Amino acid sequence: MSHTAHIPSHRKPRRSGSKLALRAGVAGGVLSTLAVAGAAGPATAAEPVTETIELPTLTADLAIQVAQSASATQLAAVSYEVQAEQDAATAKAAKQAKKDLADAERKAEAKKKAKAEAERKAAQERASRTASRTTLSASAAPSASTGSQVSVPSSGSVSAVISFLKAQLGDAYVMGGTGPNSWDCSGLVQAAFQQAGVSLPRTSQQQSTAGTQVGTSNLQVGDILYWGGAGSAYHTGVYIGNGQYLDAANPGKGVVIQNLSGYPASGAIRVL
Template sequence: MEEPLVPLVPMSHTAHIRSHRKPRSNASTMAMRAGVAGGILGSVAVAGASASAYAAEPVTQTIELPTLTADVASQVAQSADAMQQTAANYELQAERDAATAKAAEQAAADLKEAKAEAKKKAEAERRAAAERAATRAAERATLTSKATSASTSTSASAPASGSVATVVSFLKAQLGDAYVLGASGPNAWDCSSLMQAAYKQVGVDLPRVSQDQSTVGTDVSLSNLQVGDILYWGAKGSAYHVGTYIGNGQYLDAANPSKGVVIQDLSGYPATGAVRVL
């Protein structure tokens, strides 16, 4: 079924288009706008006038910065150098103090070590000396015992005069022989080797050196000497010379390199002491 057609009514073109023109301002609005614009322009004018006035006024004051004179600058430089030198000196002194302390510490350690070493060495020497002394004492005791035994044996087997005569005879047979230190015959002697060889003829074994020969046998007073007694010069145990008493205030010995084996008067060279082994 067809719908009925609606008739179109023609309308005026101007009747349906609204006007786009801005509404006109009223009188009060216009007056307000004019007042604001006038105020702004007035302010700008005043500011411009002030700026012109300041620009026209000349500058009469300046601000000067302080300047350093040459003397002040030199003093500052010298002060800086002095401070730097002082710091360097302090550093150098600190290094020296450290080196000194280290050297002192090392010296103390070395001294301690040296003392310990010296103490150790002294102790070793003391022990060695004690051992030597003990050995020497034992040897002396043995020699004394042998000399005493030999003397007793000789006395038992033959008259003492026979032993003495044998010793004196042997000694006189060496008269004129040379004196040589350390020699032991048959043509050169020193004082103790001559004594040792002479008394060995009758079985008495004497020590080799005069120091030990002065300690064997029995001590005898110089006022009670008998032929065959051994004379010594120097302290007992440290005698430096020995000889044999042959009677009549005389003794026979290997005297020295200039005299050799000779007979001498006891009064010219008094002995220190005497021992008897026969």
């Protein structure tokens, strides 16, 4: 036995020829495949790659739905706008109504104060007239025909008539007025003679024939004067002496004393 037999050998084991041949064949096939792929590669790379993406097609129903949705959106926007305008108009109207109410209240208050003041003045005037009625005029008055001094009749009836008439001086003339603060001509004459217990007709025409016709040449205090024809007179007054008469003249003058010389009467009647 060799002295080196126990030392392991460092040689690589030999490969069999069949295994080498197999490996060579596999390698050759791989290389052939790579060569074919390399030859075909440039031709393939030269061709562009394209791809078509198809979008979904809108159907008629879907188009209708889209249109309806857009219409609904537009209607909603219009509705909101109209509502906003209505709210603004309502607020403006409420503000104006509040202002108008305040103005009306101020005017009503001013009118109330004016009415109260007018009533106060009227009360003062009535009180003054009442005091005047208690004072009967007994002073002498000249005759209209002779100019001599005549006394107011002492019977009291004529005095009551004259006193009442003078207490109404300054009152307003109102067509159809029968007092206590406004009169027409025949209304004042009728009310004056009621103080003496004499009931006269209401109108000037009727009053011009209600007593004894005395003409205008021999007048006495308390005679009723009329203008126009007897039975068709258009105005009446009462003679108070000194060539004067008292009447509810017209809207411009009211109840006043006037001179016969400026407006001569047509006739006169006597009831007292």
